[in-house]
Amino acid sequence: MNSFVRRCILTLAALAALGVRLAVAAPAVPLKLPEFEALAAKASESVNVSLDSSLLGLAAGFLDPKDPEDAGAKQLIAGLKGIYVRSYTFDQDVAYPAAEVEALRRQLTAPGWQSLVKVRKEKEHANVDIYISVDQGKANGLAIIVSEPREFTVVNIVGAIDLEKLRQLEGKFGVPKMPLPDADPSAGAPAPARP
Amino acid sequence: MNRDDDHDLEQKLRAALRPADPGPGFVGGLMARIAAERPGSVRPLRVRAAASWLTFALAASIVLALLLAHQQQARRTEQGLAARRQLIQALRVTGDKLDLASRLVNSQPPPPTSSDSGA
Numbered sequence: 001m002n003s004f005v006r007r008c009i010l011t012l013a014a015l016a017a018l019g020v021r022l023a024v025a026a027p028a029v030p031l032k033l034p035e036f037e038a039l040a041a042k043a044s045e046s047v048n049v050s051l052d053s054s055l056l057g058l059a060a061g062f063l064d065p066k067d068p069e070d071a072g073a074k075q076l077i078a079g080l081k082g083i084y085v086r087s088y089t090f091d092q093d094v095a096y097p098a099a100e101v102e103a104l105r106r107q108l109t110a111p112g113w114q115s116l117v118k119v120r121k122e123k124e125h126a127n128v129d130i131y132i133s134v135d136q137g138k139a140n141g142l143a144i145i146v147s148e149p150r151e152f153t154v155v156n157i158v159g160a161i162d163l164e165k166l167r168q169l170e171g172k173f174g175v176p177k178m179p180l181p182d183a184d185p186s187a188g189a190p191a192p193a194r195p
Numbered sequence: 196m197n198r199d200d201d202h203d204l205e206q207k208l209r210a211a212l213r214p215a216d217p218g219p220g221f222v223g224g225l226m227a228r229i230a231a232e233r234p235g236s237v238r239p240l241r242v243r244a245a246a247s248w249l250t251f252a253l254a255a256s257i258v259l260a261l262l263l264a265h266q267q268q269a270r271r272t273e274q275g276l277a278a279r280r281q282l283i284q285a286l287r288v289t290g291d292k293l294d295l296a297s298r299l300v301n302s303q304p305p306p307p308t309s310s311d312s313g314a
Contacts, residue, residue, distance in 0.1 A: 049285040051278060058271075059278035073286060085285045119299040128296045146292045155289045 030082050031107050031143060031156045034100035039152060043088035053081045053159075081159035093149045101145070104154065105129075108143055125149045 030052075040046050051059065056077050063070035077083070108115075108131045117130035126148045133141030144155040 047284060047288055049281045049288075051281055051285065055274075055278045056282065058275045059282040062275040062279040063282075073282065076286070077282065083282065083285045083289075085288050087288050117296050117300060119296065121299055124299075126295070126299060128292070128299055130293075130296055144289065144292050144296070146295060148295075153288060153292050155285070155292060157289070 029141075030084055030158045031104065033084055033086055033154060033156065034097075034103060036086055036088065036097065036100060036152075036154075038097050039088045039094070042090060042094055044091045045089040047085055047087040049083065049085040051083045056080055056083065079160035080157060082157070084156040084158075085154070087153040087155075088151065090150045094152075096147055096152055101147070104145065113141070113143070 040048075060074055060077060063074045065071050065074065107113075108129075112133050112135065113131050114134065115129065116132045117128060119126070119128040121127070127146070129143075129145040131141075131143040132139050133143075139161040140159060142155070142157040142161055144153070146153045
C-alpha cells in the first residue's frame, strides 16, 4: 500500500508535468464497467472489486490505525466514494474484447474526464491509459485501463482524491521522498506521453 | 356384629356429630377474612395461564433478539473484513498499474526540447 501511495505521487507528478488544467466540472459518478464475461471465463485469475461508499466506510472501520499500511490506506480512502477494479490474468496471450473496451473508453470522452497518461508500447504489447476527472480544480475521479498480453485491468476510483494528502504521506510509512515538479522544478518528473 | 356393638357405634356417632357452638368470634372473624381478601388477588385460571405465556414469550423474545443481534454483529464483522480485504487488493492492483504506467512513461524517450535549447 505504501507503494500505492508512492505510485500515486508519481502520477501526481505526471499530472503536473502535463500541465493539465483542472477546471472542468465533472460529477463523481462511477463508470459503468462492462462485465467482461468472456475475459473472466478465460482468466486464470480474476479480481473483481466493487466498493461503494458504504462498503468503503465499513472497510475503513476494520483498518488498524496502529498499522502503518492500514493508516495510510485509511487516509487515502477518506473522501472516496468508490473503488472499482476488474483485473484478469491469463496463462496465454488473449485478444481483448474490443467492443467492451471501446464502450469503456467512450465514457471517458465525456466532459470532465481528461486523458492524463497514454502509453502505447508496441514492443511489449502494453497499453496504458490514465484518465482523471476534475471538479472545481480538484480531482474527483481516476480511471486506469491497462492491457498487457496476459493481463487486462480496469480501475475506477470515484470521489475526492486528495492529492495534498498523498503529498503529506511523503517520507512517512516508508514512502520515499518523491520530488514533485511544483516543489522542485529542477527535479526530473516523469514525462507522460501526450494522447 | 351384635347389639352391644351397634349401640356403642351409635353413641360414638352421636358424640361426634353433636352440635357445637363455634364461639362468639367465629362470625366476626369469618366476615373480616372475607373483607380482607381483595377480589383481584384471586385470579381466574385463564388469566394466570395467559400471564405465564406472556412471561415465557417475553423471555423467548429477549433471547431471540440477543441471538439475532449477535448474528448480525458477526455478519457485519465478516462483511467488514471482506471489504477490508477487497480494499487492500484494489489498492495493490491500482498501485501495480500506476507503477507500470510510471515505468513505461519513464522508459519513453524525452520529448524534443527545441524551445529550451534556444535553437
